[in-house]
Amino acid sequence: MEQNFLITINNLVKNFPIGGGEFTALNGINLTFNTGEFVGFVGPSGSGKTTLLNIIGSLDTPSEGSVNVLGREVGKLNTKKAAILRRQHLGFIFQTYNLLPVYSVYENVEFPLLLLKMNASERKKAVMDALVWVGLTDKIKSRPAQLSGGECQRVAVARAMVKKPKIVLADEPTANLDAANSHNILKMMLKLNEELKTTFIFATHDDKVIKYLKRKISLEDGKVIQDEIIKTNKEK
Amino acid sequence: MIRFLLKGLLRDRNRSLMPILIVTAGVALTVLMFCYMTGVLGDMIETTANYSSGHVKMMTRAYAKNKAQVPNDLALLDVNDLLTKLHHNYPTMEFVQRINLGGLLDSPDKNRETKKQGIVAGIAVDLLSKNSKEIDRLNIRNSLRKGRFPKKPNEVLLSDEFADKLEVKPGGTVTLITSTMYGSMSIQNFVVAGTIDFGMQAMDRSGMIADISGIQNALDMNDACGEILGFLNSQNYDDIQAMNVEQTFNKKYSDEDDEFSPVMTRLKNESMMSDYFDYVDNIVGIIISIFIFSMSIVLWNTGLIGGLRRYGEVGVRLAIGEEKGHIYRSMIMESILIGIIGSFIGTIIGLGFSYWIQEVGINVGDILKNSKMMVPSVFRAKITTPAYYLGFIPGLFSIVLGTMLSGIGIYKRKTAQLFKELDT
Numbered sequence: 001m002e003q004n005f006l007i008t009i010n011n012l013v014k015n016f017p018i019g020g021g022e023f024t025a026l027n028g029i030n031l032t033f034n035t036g037e038f039v040g041f042v043g044p045s046g047s048g049k050t051t052l053l054n055i056i057g058s059l060d061t062p063s064e065g066s067v068n069v070l071g072r073e074v075g076k077l078n079t080k081k082a083a084i085l086r087r088q089h090l091g092f093i094f095q096t097y098n099l100l101p102v103y104s105v106y107e108n109v110e111f112p113l114l115l116l117k118m119n120a121s122e123r124k125k126a127v128m129d130a131l132v133w134v135g136l137t138d139k140i141k142s143r144p145a146q147l148s149g150g151e152c153q154r155v156a157v158a159r160a161m162v163k164k165p166k167i168v169l170a171d172e173p174t175a176n177l178d179a180a181n182s183h184n185i186l187k188m189m190l191k192l193n194e195e196l197k198t199t200f201i202f203a204t205h206d207d208k209v210i211k212y213l214k215r216k217i218s219l220e221d222g223k224v225i226q227d228e229i230i231k232t233n234k235e236k
Numbered sequence: 237m238i239r240f241l242l243k244g245l246l247r248d249r250n251r252s253l254m255p256i257l258i259v260t261a262g263v264a265l266t267v268l269m270f271c272y273m274t275g276v277l278g279d280m281i282e283t284t285a286n287y288s289s290g291h292v293k294m295m296t297r298a299y300a301k302n303k304a305q306v307p308n309d310l311a312l313l314d315v316n317d318l319l320t321k322l323h324h325n326y327p328t329m330e331f332v333q334r335i336n337l338g339g340l341l342d343s344p345d346k347n348r349e350t351k352k353q354g355i356v357a358g359i360a361v362d363l364l365s366k367n368s369k370e371i372d373r374l375n376i377r378n379s380l381r382k383g384r385f386p387k388k389p390n391e392v393l394l395s396d397e398f399a400d401k402l403e404v405k406p407g408g409t410v411t412l413i414t415s416t417m418y419g420s421m422s423i424q425n426f427v428v429a430g431t432i433d434f435g436m437q438a439m440d441r442s443g444m445i446a447d448i449s450g451i452q453n454a455l456d457m458n459d460a461c462g463e464i465l466g467f468l469n470s471q472n473y474d475d476i477q478a479m480n481v482e483q484t485f486n487k488k489y490s491d492e493d494d495e496f497s498p499v500m501t502r503l504k505n506e507s508m509m510s511d512y513f514d515y516v517d518n519i520v521g522i523i524i525s526i527f528i529f530s531m532s533i534v535l536w537n538t539g540l541i542g543g544l545r546r547y548g549e550v551g552v553r554l555a556i557g558e559e560k561g562h563i564y565r566s567m568i569m570e571s572i573l574i575g576i577i578g579s580f581i582g583t584i585i586g587l588g589f590s591y592w593i594q595e596v597g598i599n600v601g602d603i604l605k606n607s608k609m610m611v612p613s614v615f616r617a618k619i620t621t622p623a624y625y626l627g628f629i630p631g632l633f634s635i636v637l638g639t640m641l642s643g644i645g646i647y648k649r650k651t652a653q654l655f656k657e658l659d660t
Contacts, residue, residue: 059555080559087557098552102247107240112556114237159556 006166006199007033007056011065014051014222025051027222029065033201035166038193040202042210043219049203050171052219056201057090057169058082070166087115091160091198093170097152099144099159105131106140109158116163130162134188150181157185161192171203179208186212241566245573251542252574258538259578259635260585262531263627267586268593268617269527270626275594275618277516281473281503283436286373287359288336289506290465291478294318294485298495299462306336308417311460312498318464321489326481328469332370333461335360335451339414341394341444343402352402356412358444360451360461364389373467376432376445382406383430389450391429395443399431406430416456424454435614466500475513478502524626531630536638542571544642564643571639572632579631586627593617 012029015022026048033039041049054060055067058074059082067074070089077085086092091112099108109130113123131137134154144152153173160168170189174182190212193200202209210216218226245252285291295303299310312318315333322331341356361370363386371377371385381396383406394404404410408428416422426446434440452458468477482502491497504510546567553563597614 057555080561083554083557083559085557086555090557092555094552094555098548100244100549100552102244107243111240114240115556115558117237 005032005068006035006037006070007031008068009056009065010067012052012055012062012067013064014048014055014060015063025222026055029222029224031217031224031227033199035199036193036197037199037201037215038190038213039200039215039217040204040209040213041217041219042205042213044205046221047219048222049205049219051222053169053171053201053203056167057092058085087112088163089166091163091165091168093153093156093160093168093173095172095175097144097149097156097176099152099155101144104141104143105136105147105155108144108155109162112159112163126162126164127158130158133161133192134158148181149177150184153177153181153185154188157188157192161196161198164196165198167199167201169201169203172206173202174204174206174209182206182208241570245570250545251570255538255542255571255574255635256578256581259535259575259631260582262535263579263582263631264586264589266524266527266531266630267583267623267627268589270524271586271590271617271619271623272593272615273520273523274620274623275590275616277520278618279616281512281516284506285465285467285473285503286375287436287439289501289503290332290463291468291473292466292481292485292500292502293506294322294464294466294498294500295462296496297490297492297499300499300501301495306338306462308335308337308415308455308457308462309419310496311335311417311457311462312464313460313496315459315461315464318489318498322464322466322485325484325488326466329481330369330467330469332362332368332373332465332467333448334463334465335448335455335457335461336463337414337451337455339412341398341402342411342413343404344409344411352404354398354402355442356398356444357439357442358392358412358446358451360446360448363445363447364449374445375435379432379435381431381433383428386429386447388427389447389453390424390426391450392426392444392446393430393432394428395440396431396433397440398442398444399428404428412454414455416454417460418456420456422454422456426450464498473503475502475504478504528626528630532634532637535630535634536641538635538638540638540642542639542642567639567643568636571636575628575632575635578635579628582631583624583627587619587623590617590619590623594619 009029009031012026013024014026015024029052041052043049051060055062055074056069058069058077061075069085072081072085074082100111103111106127109127110123113126118126128137131140134157136151136154136158139147139151144155147155174185177185186209189200192198202213204210214230216226216228216230217224218228294312296310296312299307299312302310319331322329337358337360339356339358341354342350343352345351361374362368363370376393386392392410394402394410399405402410406428409425410428412422412424412426414422432445434443448461452460466481468474470477479502482500485500489497490499504513550563554560594617597616599614
């Protein structure tokens with residue numbers, strides 16, 4: 001019986017032109033992801049984790065093979081359809097937060113909902129819910145410049161989560177945070193993962209993040225060298 | 237969404253205030269430059285028209301051939317009859333008699349002996365008729381420095397500088413020594429009613445304005461004058477209209493075989509004026525084009541920098557799921573808004589300064605002190621219809637073009653680079 005996965009990756013190869021030749025960033029990746037996973041691509045720089053995250057996020061396309069995200073073949077999506085997939089079902093968290101500096105915390109979180117053309121009252125409720133999740137209701141009028149790094153990343157998480165996407169992609173989300181803030185952010189993400197059943201996919205080599213993962217996929221030279229389900233203390 | 241983007245635009249001064257200030261400055265300069273060039277070059281033409289050529293000018297054929305010598309012995313006769321015909325045939329035009337004269341002006345002392353003498357360049361115009369517009373046409377109403385305007389045919393105005401040179405004051409007497417229309421010597425006393433600044437160095441050195449009846453009497457030119465100037469019923473010289481008048485008049489009244497028959501020439505055909513007209517057309521066109529082009533580059537660059545500055549923001553918006561076309565269109569809409577606001581404010585400021593220069597003028601009398609050219613010593617701008625929309629060309633078009641070009645980068649950009657770009 002065929003199982004319906006959230007994401008299915010078959011024989012994925014990604015080549016980048018370098019000089020006269022090609023550099024193979026991903027080589028024969030086969031993976032599947034289910035709803036509610038808390039998974040991370042782990043590996044050294046150049047192992048292909050960000051490239052894999054980009055392709056899942058429909059920011060890039062495969063050179064060979066197929067990547068199916070929520071029933072859509074990423075390689076066959078035009079830019080418009082790829083934008084719609086990102087807008088409706090994917091959330092992004094960046095290493096450097098990338099909040100829009102001229103907008104308040106509330107407005108930054110509201111932005112993805114404006115793209116979804118959600119009506120004002122629903123929008124307000126969704127934004128406030130998201131800010132409650134990340135514990136920033138007292139900062140709704142603040143601008144990013146008035147926030148600490150940890151607070152900025154919490155706003156970024158709220159922005160990614162506000163539309164309740166099926167998948168959140170996070171590239172080195174704790175790289176600019178100290179240990180305490182990193183743990184706070186990760187605990188918050190884990191809580192959202194458990195409460196909302198959102199699939200979180202990380203690209204990271206940060207041990208602090210790795211400690212929280214429920215599944216760790218190790219990459220090296222563009223290949224999966226280990227795909228490991230990590231049991232929690234309770235499960236152990 | 238529009239409100240959200242507008243909010244961002246208003247809050248980000250680098251996106252709104254700075255570009256608007258740059259557009260405003262560029263447009264204001266363009267409008268001011270245009271008005272100034274139009275005013276200065278147009279003034280030179282109108283000054284020539286008002287002082288010497290009219291929009292059209294009638295002389296005898298013989299006078300026209302030697303006009304540089306001001307040959308009043310070849311003047312038009314039966315002028316009143318000719319003027320009646322002109323008014324009948326061209327009712328919307330105004331025609332005035334003029335006599336240009338040269339001679340010696342003698343300033344006597346209390347013993348009636350010569351105190352000072354000087355060569356005079358005189359213009360006789362209708363100063364005393366009730367409906368005469370000559371004082372305004374020669375722009376001397378506000379130029380009176382001492383005394384008053386003439387009230388009698390034997391009263392004259394001298395240039396202030398010339399009066400100082402002759403050591404004569406208002407109320408004093410000067411003697412004009414010249415020749416009559418028939419070639420005999422004419423010696424006639426005139427009372428200096430007042431002194432004026434012509435605003436033209438050539439006239440300020442030795443100028444005299446007298447009423448035409450007094451000069452007709454002095455030069456024995458009853459019902460005669462050297463020239464009749466015609467002025468079209470429009471603020472600015474219209475060459476096509478003037479050419480029509482010239483052609484119809486010459487066809488009807490001018491006889492090539494009769495050197496004393498009247499002949500009409502239009503302003504553009506006056507000596508050197510044709511070249512000057514072409515020069516004015518070309519120079520205004522070239523200068524304004526260069527200026528608009530330069531401003532376009534500056535404003536285009538503003539649009540370009542504005543677009544590039546927001547590379548990061550565009551990246552985030554793409555990642556969140558906004559379509560490239562939507563981002564591109566929103567950036568263009570912003571630039572149109574900035575272009576319109578900047579152009580509008582810039583046009584108002586440019587017109588404001590132009591109006592000030594139009595009314596007050598820039599006095600360049602000291603620079604033209606030794607000039608023999610008959611040019612106004614006060615340069616003035618002139619606000620014409622194109623000044624109201626000309627600034628929108630660099631203001632709106634260029635900044636939108638710059639934004640459009642910088643925005644193309646959005647389409648060329650590989651979305652996959654976003655994470656790398658945004659994380660660096």
